Amino acid sequence: MTIKLYSHPTSPAGRAVFMLTEILNLKYELVEVNVMAGDNRKPEYLEKNPNHTIPMIEDDGFILIDSHAILTYLVKKYGAKQAQLYPKDLQSRSIVHQRLFFDASAVTDILISLFIEIAIKKAPGPNEEQLEKLNDVYNILDKYLSKTKYVAGDHLTIADISYLSNISTLANMSPIDAKYKKLTAWFNSLQNEEWYKKGNLPGLTILKSFLEQNKA
Template sequence: MVLKLYARTGWGGGGGLVALTLAEKQIPFELVAISLAQKENKTPEFLAMHPFGEVPVIDDDGFILYESRAICRYLAEKYAHQGTPLLPTGLQERALVEQAASVEFANFFPAVLGVVTEFVRKPMSGKPADDAASAAALTALSAVLDVYETILAKRKFLAGDEFTLADLFHFSYAPMLADAGVPIMTSTGPNVARWWNDLISRPAWIKLKEEGIKGTAT
């Protein structure tokens, strides 16, 4: 049975992380497009898979799993020997990936979400700009990226010299910033800029951003 991904068709958010992992690992899948506007994520059938009624969800031959980062780890483990190796096998190397992934979730993700809220979501919904909130959001993200600048002075990627899930997790919202005229990912410092340009140059990402999420199973 081919793996099913229940998600929106756009590249942003958790669905994009899972789709990018599927692409990097060369895993065929069927997309089951879910419309949040039509509340397809709140039907009894969907809530039976995800009790919080959110996307993404995968169905891997009857094994149901939700939460994007958990799904990405599962896929990277199950398909360790194909595609891009996103998780190292060594104990210490793996610990560094988990360390960087924890930093992404605890520090980077809340900060970047704050900037996206002010510069992307509010304008899209027609809400007035809040200069104080915008400045505070940029300051918070800049503080995180200043630390990244120091980390990335010593290594090519956040957990070492290879691209891993710890780097991939940054794709959920950060690419929206440049599209909104906020170049913070490439203006903070040379090490962050070099790292970020490496990430957004990956063929799997370029294709996902251009086409959105499309199933690859035939």
């Protein structure tokens, strides 16, 4: 039975799942949910997902929401050959969890706040408080990456995939300062991956042109 993925190409959280499906070579049926048009607030969607968010998956009747939870589930269920993406060793896995929780909290918060500032309030860029929070995020990731090659260890994990969708979106709204050398190098290198080009770039490009057109 084909997995149904409820998402939208422009959604950062959704793009993390798109990238993982490229890495796992996992087939799915995309059900487009347009948040801007209110599809996520329709009763039939809320029945499945009270959080009214995308992405969401439906796998043979099993419903799961939140990109971070979905990434762990898909690797466990469909990624036997790529199990290192979600390491089994307790301490390595715990580091992946910590990175994911930080992404789901502070990184997502600044992303949403910046999106509202630029797309809805039509500000040219982040305000002072947002810039401080954003630089704190960039600095923290830079510190992670000065210890290990990837954000949660010396090989790629789902934490990198999760950050990549959010960081690529944030960088579009407020470029990463070159002083964050490790973060810049990590970002530049992962942008060359086929799974990034197929899973992240198309939706990011649509979002970028939306933000351009939407400028005051």
